[in-house]
Amino acid sequence: METLLINILNGFCYGMLLFIISVGLTIIFGVMGVLNFAHGSFYMLGAYLCLLIVSHTKSFWLAALTAPLLVALLGALMEALLLRPLYGRDVSFQLLLTFGVLLVIDDAVKLIWGAGYHSIEPPQALAGSVNILGNPYPVYSLFIAAIGPCLALLLWFFFHKTVYGKMIRAAAMDREMASAVGINVPLIFSAVFFLGTYLAGLAGVLAAPLRAIGPAMGDNIIIAAFIVVVVGGLGSFPGAFTGAVILGLVESLGIQFVPQIQMAMPYILLAFILLVKPKGLFGRE
Amino acid sequence: MKRFVSFLLLVVLSLSFTGYQTAKAKEDTIKIGSVYIFSGFAATYGQFAKQGLLLAADEINKSGGILGKKVEIYFEDSHAKPAIALRAIRKLVYEKGVNFLIGIDSSSVAKGVVPYIKELKIPLIITHAATPDVTGKQCNKYTFRISVNINQNVMAGAKIAANTKAVRWTTIGPDYAFGHQSWEYFQKYLKELNPKAKFMKTVAFPKIATEDYSPYITAIMAANPDGVFISLWSGDLVNFIKQANKMGFFKKGYTILMSLGAATEVLYALKDQMPLGIWAGTRYWFLANDSPVNKHFVKAYKERYGVYPSYNAQNAYAALYALKYAIEKAGTTDKEAVIKALEGLTFEAPAGKIYIRPEDHQAILNVTWGKTAYDPNYPIRILKPMVIFKGEEVTPPVEETGCKMK
Numbered sequence: 001m002e003t004l005l006i007n008i009l010n011g012f013c014y015g016m017l018l019f020i021i022s023v024g025l026t027i028i029f030g031v032m033g034v035l036n037f038a039h040g041s042f043y044m045l046g047a048y049l050c051l052l053i054v055s056h057t058k059s060f061w062l063a064a065l066t067a068p069l070l071v072a073l074l075g076a077l078m079e080a081l082l083l084r085p086l087y088g089r090d091v092s093f094q095l096l097l098t099f100g101v102l103l104v105i106d107d108a109v110k111l112i113w114g115a116g117y118h119s120i121e122p123p124q125a126l127a128g129s130v131n132i133l134g135n136p137y138p139v140y141s142l143f144i145a146a147i148g149p150c151l152a153l154l155l156w157f158f159f160h161k162t163v164y165g166k167m168i169r170a171a172a173m174d175r176e177m178a179s180a181v182g183i184n185v186p187l188i189f190s191a192v193f194f195l196g197t198y199l200a201g202l203a204g205v206l207a208a209p210l211r212a213i214g215p216a217m218g219d220n221i222i223i224a225a226f227i228v229v230v231v232g233g234l235g236s237f238p239g240a241f242t243g244a245v246i247l248g249l250v251e252s253l254g255i256q257f258v259p260q261i262q263m264a265m266p267y268i269l270l271a272f273i274l275l276v277k278p279k280g281l282f283g284r285e
Numbered sequence: 286m287k288r289f290v291s292f293l294l295l296v297v298l299s300l301s302f303t304g305y306q307t308a309k310a311k312e313d314t315i316k317i318g319s320v321y322i323f324s325g326f327a328a329t330y331g332q333f334a335k336q337g338l339l340l341a342a343d344e345i346n347k348s349g350g351i352l353g354k355k356v357e358i359y360f361e362d363s364h365a366k367p368a369i370a371l372r373a374i375r376k377l378v379y380e381k382g383v384n385f386l387i388g389i390d391s392s393s394v395a396k397g398v399v400p401y402i403k404e405l406k407i408p409l410i411i412t413h414a415a416t417p418d419v420t421g422k423q424c425n426k427y428t429f430r431i432s433v434n435i436n437q438n439v440m441a442g443a444k445i446a447a448n449t450k451a452v453r454w455t456t457i458g459p460d461y462a463f464g465h466q467s468w469e470y471f472q473k474y475l476k477e478l479n480p481k482a483k484f485m486k487t488v489a490f491p492k493i494a495t496e497d498y499s500p501y502i503t504a505i506m507a508a509n510p511d512g513v514f515i516s517l518w519s520g521d522l523v524n525f526i527k528q529a530n531k532m533g534f535f536k537k538g539y540t541i542l543m544s545l546g547a548a549t550e551v552l553y554a555l556k557d558q559m560p561l562g563i564w565a566g567t568r569y570w571f572l573a574n575d576s577p578v579n580k581h582f583v584k585a586y587k588e589r590y591g592v593y594p595s596y597n598a599q600n601a602y603a604a605l606y607a608l609k610y611a612i613e614k615a616g617t618t619d620k621e622a623v624i625k626a627l628e629g630l631t632f633e634a635p636a637g638k639i640y641i642r643p644e645d646h647q648a649i650l651n652v653t654w655g656k657t658a659y660d661p662n663y664p665i666r667i668l669k670p671m672v673i674f675k676g677e678e679v680t681p682p683v684e685e686t687g688c689k690m691k
């Protein structure tokens with residue numbers, strides 16, 4: 001019974017990290033219709049920039065403040081210079097482009113930082129463990145588990161209660177109409193891409209103390225992010241939240257109860273959801 | 286238009302001219318093809334191997350080359366996929382015309398590639414992939430391995446385990462051939478050495494590149510083992526240790542063996558997050574051998590690359606030297622003669638004396654394990670005490686390997 005409870009906690013903590021990683025991806029898709037393959041690479045950049053800032057300033061919080069901004073700036077540049085010329089064209093061009101950016105960032109990271117592994121520790125304030133059901137549990141994981149819902153609430157508030165959020169949703173629903181009522185749609189798109197890559201970078205920074213930082217770490221996470229986003233419904237961030245929690249729990253409980261097929265569980269989940277609800281749980285396209 | 290065409294002709298002619306020149310020069314070189322993982326999460330292994338090979342090639346070329354010919358190495362990325370590795374090898378053999386092959390990190394790639402080496406009729410010296418099968422049931426006369434394999438490393442680990450008080454053993458290993466075979470052999474060897482040893486039903490085989498190990502850590506801790514045999518490696522081991530640290534895994538008093546825990550890339554990544562007092566193995570430990578050959582190698586490598594050499598670097602370095610000695614012994618670069626010269630070759634590598642067993646082409650060399658310890662003279666954990674096993678003590682006899690080459 002204890003193991004089950006701990007695994008539910010494990011699944012929820014991992015799920016929250018997945019949510020933070022995936023929410024940027026789903027927002028960009030929901031508003032702009034662009035499936036950003038390079039999302040995992042921005043996540044990886046966030047982690048590496050965190051490594052850089054922490055090794056020079058010893059301050060994780062400074063990294064958490066600045067690294068996502070730097071990643072978002074790069075994202076904004078990518079959107080303005082590379083994506084914008086492709087908006088009118090076939091979707092496959094955008095997919096190819098974001099995949100190309102993924103390859104470039106992956107190799108750039110390897111060129112700059114080398115192919116080895118790095119590791120940083122959580123900040124002092126969050127570095128310890130608390131006793132849960134008789135065993136130590138990392139405080140930092142609980143921190144991530146708490147950040148997830150806070151971020152979700154913040155985003156919900158932003159999108160539903162602020163003018164800017166409403167403008168973004170308007171542009172997402174109907175580009176032409178929105179621009180007809182005076183909304184600067186290209187600017188909205190750039191802002192949304194900035195936000196999405198900011199969230200990817202933030203996810204990278206938050207994940208950095210929990211993971212080995214190494215080349216192509218973004219490639220591993222992008223698959224999980226896609227599953228979360230598709231299960232939850234492309235473009236819906238309550239969907240991303242739910243999808244992430246479900247995937248996290250499926251992983252941890254799968255390992256406990258069906259370890260032999262555990263590797264297949266996320267894909268079984270994906271197939272099941274798509275059969276029952278093809279647009280994802282909260283999908284509305 | 287005419288000007289443009291003539292300019293183009295000039296460019297094409299000059300390019301083909303230089304091509305001709307280099308083709309001529311190449312006959313005086315020995316070309317080595319080298320296939321490793323250079324991209325993805327395990328890219329560091331290819332990088333280490335390349336560094337070891339380039340160091341060896343430079344040393345060899347500076348002292349006159351092999352039989353007066355310069356060594357040239359061509360590198361290709363296997364992407365850790367057998368099909369891509371095979372394509373890379375064919376490219377090296379047919380396009381670049383390499384004489385010999387050195388390489389292969391991944392056990393699954395090795396298993397996929399070794400049958401074709403026989404078709405291509407080109408000698409391959411494996412320096413990393415550890416599955417016993419490539420010098421066992423898949424053995425063929427073109428395949429050699431200069432590095433410590435699973436059986437040798439695990440046998441040494443089993444001897445260490447037999448000397449501890451642990452009775453109930455479990456494992457955490459990657460969910461592919463390497464992880465499963467490591468556990469299979471660990472159980473076999475430990476049972477022979479300590480009949481009282483018990484192996485638990487609860488084991489953990491997370492997939493490669495698992496992000497979140499916490500459910501596995503929880504499961505193993507709930508099963509309350511005496512001993513845990515961990516065959517995770519590379520970034521996965523770094524991830525696991527980081528997460529297990531925080532869940533109190535290393536404070537439970539388990540006897541822990543990590544078959545690749547003393548890999549320098551893991552130790553450098555973790556620095557003082559690497560727990561102390563863990564039994565760790567590796568395929569080469571830079572402090573285990575006082576010989577001048579090793580001292581020179583460690584010093585040269587550290588000066589050139591800034592870090593202590595990992596096993597992948599040493600193994601690749603030793604492989605090129607093995608080729609050099611074999612070619613010199615044979616007096617020719619003819620492949621069949623070199624194969625005969627490699628069989629039974631004994632030489633001094635940084636890892637110590639290496640003997641290439643003729644019956645299965647597996648190298649017999651010392652295997653080092655040790656307990657992770659702190660030493661102010663080194664930026665990483667070192668092994669203290671070190672336990673050095675002689676190759677003959679830990680290598681299974683040819684009859685047991687399943688190799689039927691002779």
